[in-house]
Amino acid sequence: MFKKITKFILNQMDPFKELNPVESIAHHEHYRPLCLLKKKRKSKRIFHPDPYYQQTGFTLDDVLLPGEDGKHIESIHPDSSQFTLSNVSADKVDGDLSISVDPATVGLQGAAFFYKGFSIKPQKKSVSLGSLEALSREREIDMDHSFIQQLQRTDIELYVVTEILEASEEAVYKESTKAGGGFKAKCYATVFAKGTRENTQSIVIPMGCTLAFRTIQIHIKDGAWNLGYFKLENHGKPTQQAGSSVELRVDVTEVEYSCRIFSELSPDLLPIILNTIKAVMRDKNLLQELSQKMEEVPEKNDGYELKTESPDLQGLFSTLQHSPRDRVLLLAEGITYVLDALHELMEDQLLLLLESLERKIVSQQLKLVENLLTPHLKYRMWPFHVDAELLSFPHVEEQRLTIALVELSGVQLQEDGSAVPRDQPFEAVAALFVALYALNLLSGSK
Structure with missing residues (x-):
């Protein structure tokens, strides 16, 4: 917040x-x-x-x-x-949503008010x-x-x-949700509420x-x-026209390059990394621990030792400990990149991504989110359309889950493919794209 x-x-x-x-x-x-x-x-x-x-x-x-x-x-x-x-800002929504996520089942009927x-x-x-x-x-x-x-x-x-x-001076930020029926009070995947419920979150920012x-x-x-005084990071690099499709393709190329190691892994190593990623998606403290350990790997030029008390990380650490140094550096780079993207997402989105993995719809969600990464989203902030076929899922719950996932990144979607960006969402949608791209590779989806 x-x-x-x-x-x-x-x-x-x-x-x-x-x-x-x-x-x-x-x-x-x-x-x-x-x-x-x-x-x-x-x-x-x-x-x-x-x-x-x-x-x-x-x-x-x-x-x-x-x-x-x-x-x-x-x-x-x-x-x-x-x-x-x-x-x-205030919003009122109406709809009917039902998502099954272990350990909670969530429903939405009636109306909800956000402030x-x-x-x-x-x-x-x-x-x-x-x-x-x-x-x-x-x-x-x-x-x-x-x-x-x-x-x-x-x-x-x-x-x-x-x-x-x-x-x-001291300031207070407040978010409030009031809903009727079986609507989620905070998120689409973790709260089940019957009757009318009001949920308020606030944070006090102290003076200084x-x-x-x-x-x-x-x-x-x-x-x-x-x-x-001077930075030479872009020296010698061609400048792309702002908002061009070439520039956005460069952005996607960054994701492909940073995750390249995952496409080279053996079938026995892929599940180890995927299970580790899934574990940290459920536990922010675990995500923080793994991020810190992966960031330390390149800094230890004279040897490294990965230790943890978490059984969810032990399998990955044991594998890395017995791998060649150049291989470990590539894996640490790729895992760090994905963890950084997960850190940008809301906890609700991480749970929805886990549900998407179980339903095997990550591949289609990836195509949809890549379709959202257009100059409209990055620069102009105007309503636009995506291919409505990308919102066509075998089950209506999967469509609504996906719409909820994208909406939490700041883009409202309708079934006809119309998209309305809010609060400059490009970076949030880009983080979602990275997460989907990595999960798609690690799960072996087509």
Whole structure:
């Protein structure tokens, strides 16, 4: 829910995408000015165009040698301007839905009413680059610091937070669902309610909570450090016309390339990975553990050992432990890519995907979602149509399950193929496409 809020704020205030949203309210204090971050991966994702940053627990001041006056850095100043953003929306739906998902069976009859809304006042705080330049001439990096010593043995990039967007006062975000009949109160697959039920979810954003941040890279050599002002990531690459079908094909090619290892696996290894993926789809904590372990594999150049207390991960870890290094790196890359996409989906969608696997409709859902990834969805946000045949399933429950799955990514579908995008859903639909693509490969669907 917090990630939904921060992305909305940036969509309204940062059209050039110079800031990065904070995705977890539990860790917002690690994204304050002068905090040090490490970039988790160099490549971006079709479903997550922002860089991936990870907290280090240190600030720039922590790793610098003491200055002559012994004082800490005091160059933070608040921007004088504040902004007020409000978002209120309400929807009413009617219909008839019935989905069977272990351990719950869910039905929808009658009508339902959805409401969400909040008002927040963001404020900027920043550190001037000029003051950082002056600081780099006055104080060197403490090369004996344990964090710096370990960093030097890796190829991890280090960044410092130079600007943040924070909540200048407490704000409350609320989502409310009121339904009659046998309608789900929160999701299509996990709640069964008889009679009238109202479900309200809310989150309190405290004053001073970091909502978004900007960084600049730090280069360190022999105690000296400087700022990386220019990025050469696109140097020499041709620029595609915005919104072109060629660009969208490049996006799909990214998915094919990142998941290429799965099409090369032996029939005995495919079920091991598929069962592991299915297990983490049911348990967010397990998903987090697997993500962390897979991300650590490339960083351990002098050997690796995969340990876990979870029986659901043991089979995969045992297989990787006895595989050649180059094979393990490819598998870790592919699994990490899929886990990142799953992390972008709602828990309700993960359960619907598991049901789709049982019903063996993932292949058709994949074709439908790929059909949704058009320039209409990425740039123009206009209603459009998809091939209605892709919404034709052997059973009506499968059609409605699929419509529910897509709607949770922000696109309303009708049986005639008309599609209405809401809340800039391209990234959410792209994450769903990646999940379906991987599950289709791993399950051997045609």
